[in-house]
Amino acid sequence: MNWIVDNPKMNVVVMTGAGISAESGIQTFRGTNGLWENHRIEEVASPIAFRRDPVMVWNFYLQRRKQALTCRPNTGHLAVAELEKWIRSAGGSFLLVTQNVDGLHSRAGSRNVIEMHGSLMMTRCTACGEVFQDESTDMELPPRHDCPDKGLLRPHIVWFGESLFPGDMERIESAIEMCDMFIVIGTSGIVYPAAGLVNFANRLGKRTVCVNKDAPANIDLFDRFIEGEAGSELPKRLFPEK
Ligand SMILES: NC(=O)c1ccc[n+]([C@@H]2O[C@H](COP(=O)([O-])OP(=O)(O)OC[C@H]3O[C@@H](n4cnc5c(N)ncnc54)[C@H](O)[C@@H]3O)[C@@H](O)[C@H]2O)c1
Structure with missing residues (x-):
């Protein structure tokens, strides 16, 4: 061999x-004509999408988180x-x-x-920058951090257009x-x-x-x-x- x-x-x-x-x-996403779980990737995985509609982006990532937790x-x-x-x-x-x-x-x-x-199981504060492990799948959206600025939380994912x-x-x-x-x-x-x-x-x-x-x-x-x-x-x- x-x-x-x-x-x-x-x-x-x-x-x-x-x-x-x-x-x-x-699912991979190139195999499905640029769609990832029925979403055009740039509509959910970009800073512009998050600024426009953080609840929609969070819903997408919570679905992905739930799914990943049930997969082996x-x-x-x-x-x-x-x-x-x-x-x-x-x-x-x-x-x-x-x-x-x-x-x-x-x-x-x-x-x-x-x-x-990045990781579906990590969340980051857009105000103070703290990154933490987070496997919750049910939360009030969009989630806020308990830091002094009550910063908007985002998935700790490198989106298209980010370094x-x-x-x-x-x-x-x-x-x-x-x-x-x-x-x-x-x-x-x-x-x-x-x-x-x-x-x-x-x-x-x-x-x-x-x-x-x-x-x-x-x-x-x-x-x-x-x-x-x-x-x-x-x-x-x-x-x-x-
Ligand atoms: N599982 C995940 O975390 C996940 C899923 C979808 C997309 N993404 C994100 O989207 C981007 C996609 O880029 P990419 O190049 O990783 O994926 P891609 O979807 O662009 O390409 C997947 C590749 O894997 C090949 N492939 C499909 N099934 C396979 C198998 N069973 N064994 C071996 N090869 C197989 C396909 O031929 C294709 O070339 C990444 O940046 C990733 O972060 C992540």
Whole structure:
């Protein structure tokens, strides 16, 4: 068997997108003509949308939060978590960068994770900036913070047109600089800056591998492309079984 990672004494960065959660029952959005759960994405996932109608945006994200809480990590998430354990116990380094906001990687046991687009389970105050864990699905809308300014609360999500959280890009790039292999799973290669990380790894001469149901937009940048669903391909191909 030609494993993706055959030696645990390696430095590996994995980046995942919506495709890895598809088999848990969470819709991707490129697959549905730019609609995410029947919404045009820019109508719910942008600062303009939130300014215009915070209640509508909150309703959308509370639905996503509810749904994510009822879904379970699948065999793809579990294989990524097992790979991290295998590598870290052998002295290698491992970073998981996910564009997903559903929290399923952490629930599968992944530890060193950067949620580069934020999390459905976190809320942020637009006045004082406090970020906190929040799994409530029923609240008065739009919610207000109990800080002195009674700030409007928003989902802690990186919306279209916003920058990543401070420090995340630097941490991701330095992990890629140090890595031996960059593995990309279940992402269309269209949403930047995530898609640009493959260019970055490629320019540094890193080995790049992609596991995806369909050929991604940036397929030419990968040394190896495994076509298939993450939940069935990863347990068979990611690393040797113990
Ligand atoms: N689960 C989530 O948290 C979730 C879901 C939808 C959208 N989003 C957000 O929307 C943006 C979407 O960009 P994206 O590139 O991650 O997703 P995308 O929807 O643009 O692309 C998903 C990719 O996954 C592939 N795919 C579908 N099912 C798969 C499977 N079972 N196994 C492997 N690959 C599969 C598709 O071929 C496609 O290339 C992200 O920024 C993300 O934050 C998040």
